[in-house]
Amino acid sequence: MEDVEHIEKKMKLIDENGLRLDGRKPEDMRPIRMEVGVLKRADGSAYIEWGGNKVLAAVYGPREAHPRHLQDPTKALVQCRYNMAPFSVTERKRPGPDRRSVEISKVISEAFDSVVFSEQFPRASVDIFIEILQADAGTRCAGLTAASIALADAGIPMRDLVASCAVGKIDGVVCLDLRKEEDNYGDADMPVAMIPRTGEVLLLQMDGHLTLDEFDKAFGMVKDAIGGIYEMQKDALRKRYAVTAEEFSDLPEQAPPERRAPPEREAPPEMPPEDGEVPQ
């Protein structure tokens, strides 16, 4: 054990020029690309690539909540299932829910529960599925960011978009958006989700230690980063839905809504039970 700690402490994460393993400065984020409306059968969907993370989010609802005894007559349930694919990490991950994914699903559900206007849909559920296809630290932030635009794509009424990013400390320096090695061998990691417009914090977790001054610095950094991610989210939604004046005039005339055929859709999957692991 002592040897492992010794090796971990010796791993240099910041070089003599103050640059990180991938050449980033402490305040730099990894490249982010996001796209809305990538799945045909979900009500809303989004895909995000964030550094080495590849994450898909799908949303169903509002629809009648099942099982019925879970229905709330005053509001909709906002349920999230975060899942890591077995091939998303270097060593094959055992499929199915584990303690970590149950925890992440819970904190993400709670974050969205406070922005969705759930009172408008009594006895219903809004189901959010987050699939981690490739993981490189910061997957809950990437998942939250993608799920937020997937909810907007599904037309779920919300107070605003939610954006998320992590900040941490490596080699004693406060740094934004840690990658896997920095997360593993660093001193602290703090994922944060906010409503960027109001600055309201919907999720804040901490793994490791920060002093009060470091926390203030870290929080300022992550708040600015979240503001930038919010702009990317809005751009991705505009890209999906914006129509130029020329495109608008080129659109074929549509039949009135009541005569349009309903969209083709298969029965969406139910939320799986939370307890009990899926056998291998």
Ligand code: ADP
């Ligand atoms: P986050 O992905 O939100 O940062 P963690 O801090 O718990 O969440 O995980 C950091 C990273 O550790 C993950 O992104 C992933 O790359 C890796 N990891 C997590 N769980 C496993 C696992 N069961 N097997 C292998 N790697 C994992």
